[in-house]
Amino acid sequence: MREKYEQLAEHLTDGQVWLTELLQSESLSQASLRTPIHARKVATLSAIYFPLLLEDAHNYLNACANLHSVILENHQFVAGITAGAQAVHKNRHAVEHASDKFQQTRQALDEKIIKYAHQYTNA
Secondary structure, three states: OHHHHHHHHHHHHHHHHHHHHHHOOOOHHHHHHOOOHHHHHHHHHHHHHOHHHHHHHHHHHHHHHHHHHHHHHOOOOOOOOOHHHHHHHHHHHHHHHHHHHHHHHHHHHHHHHHHHHHHHHOO
8 A cells, every 4th residue: 555655646746747848848749648647647546545535636637637728729839939838828817727726736635645644554
């Protein structure tokens, strides 16, 4: 259980890398390939092993999927400018809202991981 819990926490940490890579994508095809696989892994591990984290994991997964969609929907196909910059230029409000939701759900899940660590890892 401890190893699975550590994997879950590592996948959550991967979210910051995913976000950076998504925003720095230089083409629509590159941004399209930056799907939030890490969030799916978090949700899957929660569903199988850690039911007390499941709701927060699903909220996080949904926030990641929404942010990905907002970036793709607001990509303007301008060569040499990152997908994140293009999306912010086209629809700053939508990008900021989706980014805030991503950060909030990530923080909530991180807090739950800390809260339930003793229960799931026998620490």
